[in-house]
């Protein structure tokens with residue numbers, strides 16, 4: 340719904356994307372006009388473009404404490420995850436380790452390529468998780484050896500996985516690790532070290548102030564990953580094709596700005612989530628989903644409301660100036676119910692009534708705006724209940 344000019348919404352739709360920072364748009368502009376050049380060109384403009392890409396690569400590496408040569412730019416986290424999982428097939432086959440393990444409620448960009456490998460004859464374990472979405476490190480030794488892939492933060496349940504413990508358990512079993520840090524890198528302090536030194540790490544820049552259509556896969560320790568595309572030597576052959584120069588420049592600026600502000604961002608996100616939870620607390624029939632705050636992505640609150648469809652709630656709160664989501668924009672949806680929630684043991688009704696609110700990091704909504712958002716949810720729940728006072732929720 341269009342908002343009247345000058346009235347800004349309270350944005351709790353940070354799992355979908357976050358607004359680009361003004362500095363990012365400004366830094367990208369010349370590369371879309373007078374500085375446009377192919378970084379592979381052997382003239383001065385090409386050399387300048389090449390330097391800009393390498394500068395961005397260094398900034399991205401610095402954000403997560405990695406080496407610039409480990410960074411492979413992609414079109415986003417979806418491509419990075421596909422490259423990591425499908426690109427590992429040849430190495431897994433050669434190493435005699437044929438297994439990939441992925442939590443059953445994972446983001447489709449990890450789950451679907453794993454299922455493709457399963458169709459190609461690899462052993463693929465979809466790891467059962469409970470309603471908190473947490474993957475226990477104790478489960479790792481029982482998984483197929485090879486590659487363990489998981490999202491650091493789950494878009495729909497807000498679960499923050501114990502990445503370092505999982506990586507240590509995987510290493511002890513001789514298993515490599517892929518961490519998708521789409522929702523954590525650039526928002527909260529998060530480096531290869533704090534993540535336990537994963538072999539592969541996924542980033543997405545539009546989730547923390549950079550442009551859409553740019554992501555990165557960090558390939559560490561020389562793990563042999565086969566490219567998905569053929570026909571060029573760009574990105575050291577891992578990702579052939581003329582790169583998205585303006586996007587990569589914007590990604591570098593977003594990474595540089597984020598690096599200096601991560602502790603503040605985290606504190607503001609925690610405060611926003613705490614305010615929102617407090618404001619929602621008393622709403623009749625509202626149940627928080629996912630793990631408790633200490634195991635959640637800072638800024639993320641998810642919940643179901645009995646007898647209310649997530650979709651109706653979403654549209655009504657938008658009319659009140661609050662943006663949220665019913666799930667991840669990439670979620671598999673079966674009959675309006677998120678496959679990820681069903682996989683984590685939620686009922687179809689709970690999954691249909693689910694709402695995800697995730698604050699963007701820059702800036703996180705103020706306490707006053709957050710209180711307003713919670714009050715809007717309360718009003719809308721009351722109004723929807725009044726419309727269908729007798730409705731029951733079968734089989735919560």
Ligand code: PMP
Pocket residue numbers: 354355414415416417418446448490492493494519521522543544553554667668669
């Ligand atoms: N992984 C996770 C955990 C996500 O939440 C998302 C999107 N929200 C993606 C991957 C896909 O990211 P992109 O939009 O960069 O393809």
